[in-house]
Amino acid sequence: MTDSIGEAKARPPIDERFLGNMVSFAIKACIVAVVISAATIFVADSIIDNVKDAIASGTSGAQFWGKIERELDRAADPASDLPPEKKQKLLNDVRLIVVRWRPFLDTVRSELQKAPETNEH
Numbered sequence: 001m002t003d004s005i006g007e008a009k010a011r012p013p014i015d016e017r018f019l020g021n022m023v024s025f026a027i028k029a030c031i032v033a034v035v036i037s038a039a040t041i042f043v044a045d046s047i048i049d050n051v052k053d054a055i056a057s058g059t060s061g062a063q064f065w066g067k068i069e070r071e072l073d074r075a076a077d078p079a080s081d082l083p084p085e086k087k088q089k090l091l092n093d094v095r096l097i098v099v100r101w102r103p104f105l106d107t108v109r110s111e112l113q114k115a116p117e118t119n120e121h
Contacts, residue, residue, distance in 0.1 A: 020116030
């Protein structure tokens with residue numbers, strides 16, 4: 001940069017707290033974007049599969065909603081519940097995933113909660 005006389009101006013130093021806040025914001029924004037994207041993909045995939053099934057079976061609107069109602073009734077029926085062994089296996093799988101990822105997530109959370117470091121003299 002130059003001023004009106006043509007002398008070079010020194011750029012002001014970037015505030016390190018600002019930079020730390022920007023990095024923290026970028027990490028949080030990326031995490032939120034990934035979570036929203038994954039949820040959107042999951043829901044869209046489910047809806048698309050249901051619509052494809054409805055089209056493939058030649059269901060009309062009334063038939064479609066009737067099928068939805070029957071599926072909800074079937075899902076709520078205690079007879080369609082998962083066997084206890086399968087439920088326990090799924091719960092154990094979830095616990096194992098949490099155990100594996102917790103150190104990473106705890107570290108990320110800890111780093112995001114730290115006050116930005118400053119090198120002020």
